[in-house]
Amino acid sequence: MKVLVLGATGFIGFPAAQALARAGHMVYGMARTQAKAKILAAEEIIPVLGDVGSDAWMSLIATLDVILDTVGGPDQASLARTTFERATKAATELRPAGAPLLSYIYTSGTWVHGDSRTEIATDTTPIGRPVELVAWRPAIEQLVVRSTAVNGIVVRPALLYGRSASILAPLFKAASQGRVVWPGTPGGRYSMIHADDLADLYVRVAEKASLLGGKIFDAANANTESVDDLLQKLVQISGAKAPYEYRKPENCAWICLYTPRSPDAEEIQHSV
Known part of the structure; x- marks a missing residue:
């Protein structure tokens, strides 16, 4: 299977690209710099040099089986639609x-549940009532x-942890201080x-994509x-020092990231 991972050097995309390569698939990964491209190549991921907004990956679509979109960043609302x-x-x-339909796996998040x-x-x-920061996601x-x-x-990850870029990193830093x-x-x-468990889910979804068209999956422990x-x-x-303390979130992003929610309603923005 030939798979292109958009956002292949990110917190979500990199473990996913690694997992797909380990599963024996031919994996292409977008990289914006030569340094990032070398990291992908070292993991047996074929680097495609360029930004997701460039034409660098367009020619691959003729023969791809799957595109996995894990792109993050500050302009996700417009970028997600334009990319798709x-x-x-x-x-x-x-x-x-006569070619089979290209499978497109879009990464959303469980904040859409509110x-x-x-x-x-x-x-x-x-x-019903998505969190304000991601109110645009249901339409995508x-x-x-x-x-x-x-x-x-569509795959909706919950709050990610693991590796070095978790949103929980500031918490552990504070504890060390x-x-x-x-x-x-x-x-x-x-x-x-965990980022690696999410990567495993992407492999399973990609391999069964022909049976899963139109489906949406919440990804959580x-x-x-x-x-x-x-x-x-x-x-x-x-x-x-005991006891631990809570403090009031200071802005929209912190409210969305850190307000405890119902059991299946928490995500991390994949720009982390």
């Missing part, structure tokens, strides 16, 4: 007559899964997934984590 529309246009124009401590959300829960999800030009699939202070309020729970327990254990293990 460019891919579908190229697929329509470049793929031979913020609640009383309701459990799943991948079949209708979208529907654009992908309703497309007739490609075989569209002797004090655990975290935005939010007591009593919350986080739905989480089976169990949620108590934020209170997490902070308490961190104090004990790190030797930081």
Whole structure:
């Protein structure tokens, strides 16, 4: 299988590209610099030098089986739509007559479920009140899964952890400095997934993509984590000053990132 990973050097895309390569697939990865391209090549991922907004990857679409979109950044709302529309246009124009539909896996996030401590959300829960920061995502999800030009699939990661770029990194840094202070309020729970487990899910979805067109998957561990327990254990293990403290989130991004939610409603922006 030939797979192109957009955002292949990112926190989500890099483990996914590695996992696809380990599974025996031919993997292409977008890289914006020669230095990043060398990192991909060392992992047996074929680098495609250029930005996702360039034409560097367009010619590959004629023979690709899957595009995995893990692109992050500050302009995701417009970039996600533009990237998908460019891919579908190229697929329509470049793929031979009779070729199977190109599969397009779009990375969304579980914040689209909104913020609640009383309701459990799943991948079949209708979208009602998305978190403000990602209120644009449901429209992109529907654009992908309703497309007739490609075989569209959506994966919604929960809060990511693992490796070195986790959003929890500031928490561990604070503990190492002797004090655990975290935005939010007591009593919350986080739905989480390790970056490598998410990568494994992408492999499974890509390999079964022909059967999964139009589907949306929430990607999360089976169990949620108590934020209170997490902070308490961190104090004990790190030797930081007890007790841990909560503080009020300071802006929209912090509110979205750190307000504890219902068991299946937390994500990380993949620009991290």
